[in-house]
Amino acid sequence: MTQEQEAPEPQPVEETDEGRSDDVARQIAELEDGWRRAAAELDNVRKRCSQDLLRTQQQERAAVAARWLPVVDNLERALEHASSDPDQIIEGVRAIYEQALSVLAELGFPRRDDAGRAFDPALHEAVSAVSDDEFAPGTVAQVVRPGYGPDERVLRPAAVVVATRGE
């Protein structure tokens, strides 16, 4: 760590002291030194910060990618045993799908269940509209493609069919 000094409280210049000019010269030298150190430290902090940003990004990328490896492993295994009973394959794929949903949820992006909710353009992407007495107007009648992530941090909005008032 670089040594740091706090900026000092202003001190009145001593005008009456005998060793005044020496004191003043020392005070000025100290101030200049402090300023220069602070400027150098500022430079260091800036450089370190941009290095840290890059490293954080790479680490997060690797950490999130690594969370998916078990899902990819299981896909590979499912294909290795593809010659077996088709029912077993479907069961395997369902387990892999559930595993993938868990990974997304653990990353903070659970699968959304938007059916029946009030349509909200921040959370939903309307792909079509339907007039059906079964659904209240202005609600999501059908989810065509699910959304992910909580309301306040949607990763992808759900693609939905919106219910409109019946003719």
Added chain:
Amino acid sequence: MTQEQEAPEPQPVEETDEGRSDDVARQIAELEDGWRRAAAELDNVRKRCSQDLLRTQQQERAAVAARWLPVVDNLERALEHASSDPDQIIEGVRAIYEQALSVLAELGFPRRDDAGRAFDPALHEAVSAVSDDEFAPGTVAQVVRPGYGPDERVLRPAAVVVATRGE
């Protein structure tokens, strides 16, 4: 942006000037001001940096997670059509697996092919050994679980069976 000033070159204290004490007082006030500004800016840069780090991490997490959504969508679709021909399901799962490998490769972590390579503890995790004339001693005889990522940035080492010298 906060205003910034460069730390000044040292200036000799004028000893002979008539308005000396005024000049000196001004010089000291300027230096103190400069130091204080630099110290305040340092504080700002530090705070901004830790905010930027958190934001970068969250953005990268979301960006990487979003790359997997098409894979999850396709798993969901494969299950919706699970009642169809089993051969088609297997074909679908193979396509999803290839898609998952592409996502990993695009993130910088291609699937490794370590079979036949010289065993390297930095890249491989030996799970067992085999003595077989087919393989040169000290090479990877079989990959039990594939590794991901290039040599210089392995995301996960491959779990391998190492070939040893025959008895």
